Amino acid sequence: MKEIRFRLIIIIGAIALSLYLLYPTYQDYQNNKEVGKKLESLADSIKKSNPVISSIELKDIIQTKKDSILASNPDYKSARDKRVKLGLDLQGGMYLVMEVNTAKLLERLAKDPDEQFKQLLNEAEKESRLSEENVVTILARKMVAKGIRMSRYFGSIREDDADIQKRLLEQESDAVTRAIEIISNRVNQYGVSEPSIQKQG
Template sequence: MKELRFRIILVIAAIFLSLYLLYPTFQDYQNTKNITNTLKEKKEILKKENPSFSYKELNDRLRAIEDSIKSSDASFKDARAKRIKLGLDLQGGMRVVLEVNTGKLLEKLAINPDDKFRTILDQSVKEAGITDESIVSIFGRKMNENGIR
């Protein structure tokens, strides 16, 4: 029974610790949502009062209002500093595109490359830089034109 009680206390303590550590993150999201709603209201008011404002002037005013709201209450800064920082994958992502240097790959895969092979490969790389055709298809076509298998 003592073991079970210890486990229950440990689980409850872990839950309370996680809630304690997550509270600044929740508070920051709520503050951000409130600021966004306030800025939307202010934007509508500014548009009605000054329809001649340009897009840049309106954004400058809204940025100044946002800065004044954030600087007026220290709890905004505290919550922002203590919140859990999200990585790029959770913020909306980061896209990485890796591209293979096909010309170098063909050169390294060749077992016994001769001068003709290197010449055709260099021509293919140059032609691929000019056109949208892939290096492999250009290289294959040029090899067929020269009668090389």
């Protein structure tokens, strides 16, 4: 009888300890649901006030707001810190290489892109995959070869090609930086153990 009672105490104690350790994970899950509802409401409000906002801009705003909410509330932060981490325990972990589509960025930044521009951009994108040069530099060179000023598609007519090219390179770099920040936020959200996210090239 004493042996059975001892076993019951051990089992009940183990269950109680498990529930205690798992509670922060459950609490974090509930917090995420609560925050998710707030963000859905915010997204609807933003869409109504700014119907032309792009999905990328909206996602950035929502993600920034989510990070702010989770970081500012001590209860959210405590549950997140104590939850069960979903680390990658596979041998070697996971290695991914993601590329920012510079050609799409340039096409979006261009004013009134015509077929000639799209053709040059397509050629520049293909050539960049076979060389160390970036799409912006190759496109600028091809436009010069065709006798086309970059101000035809970018910037103002008073700007010279060098200034426009410099600004486009800065915008490309900013796009990569934003992409890294977004990926970092997504990875950190799921508690991946010791992630290493860095710019390459």
